[in-house]
Amino acid sequence: MRLWKAVVVMNMALLAGILFGYLAWGREVPRLERELAAVRQRQPAPGVEQVFQAQGVVRAIVREIGVVVLTHDEITGFMPAMTMGFRAPEPRLYDGIAVGDVVRVTLRGVPPAVVITELAKVGKS
Secondary structure, eight states: HHHHHHHHHHHHHHHHHHHHHHHHHHHGGHHHHHHHHHHHHHHHOOOEEEEEEEEEEEEEEEETTTTEEEEEEEEETTTTSSSEEEEOOOGGGGOOTTEEEEEEEEEEETTEEEEEEEEEEEEEE
16 A cells, blocks of 8 residues: 555544544534533632531541541531541530530531531430
């Protein structure tokens, strides 16, 4: 096969790939842009104080440094389910709470710097 024929065949294959790629994905761009705009509208601006609700199990209470370690469910709009410590600045929040209790917490602050403002016992794990 002559070189020019190989070049023509390669260019045709490249053109066909671009065409099929556009037909498969390019037509999705407007829909994806609309979804992205909707997500951006739902999320608050960075640096704005937010309130989050979560439920979890108390794993530890470290009164000396004001931290409660929780294994919590997903905190919508903030973080996935995990075990981590949250600052609870007021010692009265620990009253009546023990390791192993299922609790409902309210977190307030500018992510990632949030603190527990409410801590209520729901049950025992």
